[in-house]
Amino acid sequence: MARVVVDVMLKPEILDPQGQAVQRALPRLGFEGIADVRQGKRFELEVAGPVDDAALARIHEMAETFLANTVIEDFIVKVESEKAEKAEESK
């Protein structure tokens, strides 16, 4: 079973109050040096069957019509193998 990740983030020109709230809280908590924070959504889809071009095209359409609001949000579709995911885990 392959994992496909869809990252949905507000477009750069759209105000992100959630991210701003996080950024403003950081110095109070002792974390300096973070110039900006943007908060978005991450969807991990477990795809049954092969992740070929047709499947990716369908997932792209799904992200565009359902997972993201493309008026205010950008999205990125990434194929992520289980092994790469494990290697990346910092904890």
Next chain:
Amino acid sequence: MARVVVDVMLKPEILDPQGQAVQRALPRLGFEGIADVRQGKRFELEVAGPVDDAALARIHEMAETFLANTVIEDFIVKVESEKAEKAEESK
């Protein structure tokens, strides 16, 4: 300015009603073949200054104490160059 990404996902053993709602909606919308969906959060941090081991250790601590609830959530810290981000964009 370097970008560091913190992905926060519910632990696998924790029920994810948001992800389930998405997964159940997909067949109704004509998207078949997605076995599971998990929804999480993605934080994009713009770091002022070099992203060295000390900075990453601080971001790791920040993620652990503030961005994620480690009782129910796992997190991954990734350094993402601006160029890699652009190459990955599907749209």
